[in-house]
Amino acid sequence: MTSSRKQLVLVGGGHTHALLLNRLVEEPLEGVDITLVSDVRDAPYSGMLPGHVAGFYSHREMHIDLPLVCEAAGAKFVAGKVIAMDPQSRVLRTDSGEVLDFSPDLLSINVGSHPKVSSVPGASEYAIPSKPVPELLEGWSRVKEECREFEWTIVVVGGGAGGVELTIAMQSQVPERTRFVLVHSHERLLEWHNDRVARHLTGVLRKRGVELRLGDRVTEVQEKSVVLRDGGELNADSVFWVTQPAPPEWLSESGLDLTEKGFIRVKPTLQTVKHPWIFAAGDVATIESDPLPKSGVYAVRMAVPLERNVRAFLSGEELSDYDPQRKTLALIGTADGKAVASYGPFSWYSRGMWRWKDRIDKKFMEQFCR
Numbered sequence: 001m002t003s004s005r006k007q008l009v010l011v012g013g014g015h016t017h018a019l020l021l022n023r024l025v026e027e028p029l030e031g032v033d034i035t036l037v038s039d040v041r042d043a044p045y046s047g048m049l050p051g052h053v054a055g056f057y058s059h060r061e062m063h064i065d066l067p068l069v070c071e072a073a074g075a076k077f078v079a080g081k082v083i084a085m086d087p088q089s090r091v092l093r094t095d096s097g098e099v100l101d102f103s104p105d106l107l108s109i110n111v112g113s114h115p116k117v118s119s120v121p122g123a124s125e126y127a128i129p130s131k132p133v134p135e136l137l138e139g140w141s142r143v144k145e146e147c148r149e150f151e152w153t154i155v156v157v158g159g160g161a162g163g164v165e166l167t168i169a170m171q172s173q174v175p176e177r178t179r180f181v182l183v184h185s186h187e188r189l190l191e192w193h194n195d196r197v198a199r200h201l202t203g204v205l206r207k208r209g210v211e212l213r214l215g216d217r218v219t220e221v222q223e224k225s226v227v228l229r230d231g232g233e234l235n236a237d238s239v240f241w242v243t244q245p246a247p248p249e250w251l252s253e254s255g256l257d258l259t260e261k262g263f264i265r266v267k268p269t270l271q272t273v274k275h276p277w278i279f280a281a282g283d284v285a286t287i288e289s290d291p292l293p294k295s296g297v298y299a300v301r302m303a304v305p306l307e308r309n310v311r312a313f314l315s316g317e318e319l320s321d322y323d324p325q326r327k328t329l330a331l332i333g334t335a336d337g338k339a340v341a342s343y344g345p346f347s348w349y350s351r352g353m354w355r356w357k358d359r360i361d362k363k364f365m366e367q368f369c370r
């Protein structure tokens, strides 16, 4: 006897899937078995990550308990890191060799991105990447101890919002003698944000003694140093890698249609281009007609259109396009109870901005605490 129940399989418990599951608690999908496959039980919330490093939030406060969210949504939680998939046979394979044969009617992928360490010699051996987050936090807790015991030099590579906020957060937690160098390939920090944002944050970094190497590039990472573009060397006891997001490598063999950079190409409905039953959302997805910045804000916002289209697809109804908001608000903490707000051409730097950020982030996390 074949079951008439449909199978919805979610790969990765990123922001979009965590929110999708949460929404299904309120309005369950009738006649659908849901499975979440995730390599972590605790999914980090990026908005609170630098705040956690700066000591404002505990591990629990910044992580979503995925098995708990699954339980509330009536979904099955499967622990595993997907490393391969075959769209033809609809089978997934995990890094432990397990074959997940759920025959999904709909598969959705929300596995995020990570900074590309493989393109610079030595970076994958010696640098600590900002993603996966558990690796970053483990590396940081080791480095923090070293800084407390020894004179230490930390080089951060990447001066976007993540790199800047992380540098400020780390610097707030170690003895003053710790040397920080931030290397960024662009002539100014945070080039995706307006000038005032960059000025505020450049000022904060300088005031806290962080050395800036702008318009420069790390071309090699060695055990205790980094090599710069002009051949010069910088002493580096620890290197943090916070460069532009790159897609997971396993996608290149997945049979999915990918962009030049290797992200999953999706339509505005969030369906993949070649396989209408496979959806992708968050950093890993690129809408072919409208590539968006890779940010947690968009991963969060994709939850509503994803839910809408998952429901429509499973019930054979017409799907609708995701119409992303153009301007987004970014709030960048400075680890002293203040934050810089960035919104289009506007910027504000104050305690009020931190209180606002804190409220938004706590409210976001509260919805998962049932």
Ligand SMILES: Cc1cc2nc3c(=O)[nH]c(=O)nc-3n(C[C@H](O)[C@H](O)[C@H](O)COP(=O)(O)OP(=O)(O)OC[C@H]3O[C@@H](n4cnc5c(N)ncnc54)[C@H](O)[C@@H]3O)c2cc1C
Pocket: 011, 012, 013, 014, 015, 016, 017, 037, 038, 039, 040, 042, 043, 044, 046, 047, 048, 049, 050, 080, 081, 082, 083, 110, 111, 112, 113, 130, 131, 132, 161, 162, 163, 165, 166, 242, 248, 281, 282, 283, 284, 294, 295, 296, 297, 298, 299, 331
């Ligand atoms: C230091 C730092 C600070 C940041 N701060 C902000 C911020 O304040 N605001 C903002 O908007 N953005 C911020 N970002 C960017 C933000 O982290 C990402 O854009 C966001 O996390 C993307 O969300 P996502 O849902 O696509 O994936 P993620 O949040 O990365 O989640 C992906 C999930 O999938 C799991 N996974 C990965 N691979 C597999 C696999 N093969 N099998 C099973 N599970 C898998 C991962 O463990 C993870 O739980 C920051 C980034 C960094 C590095």
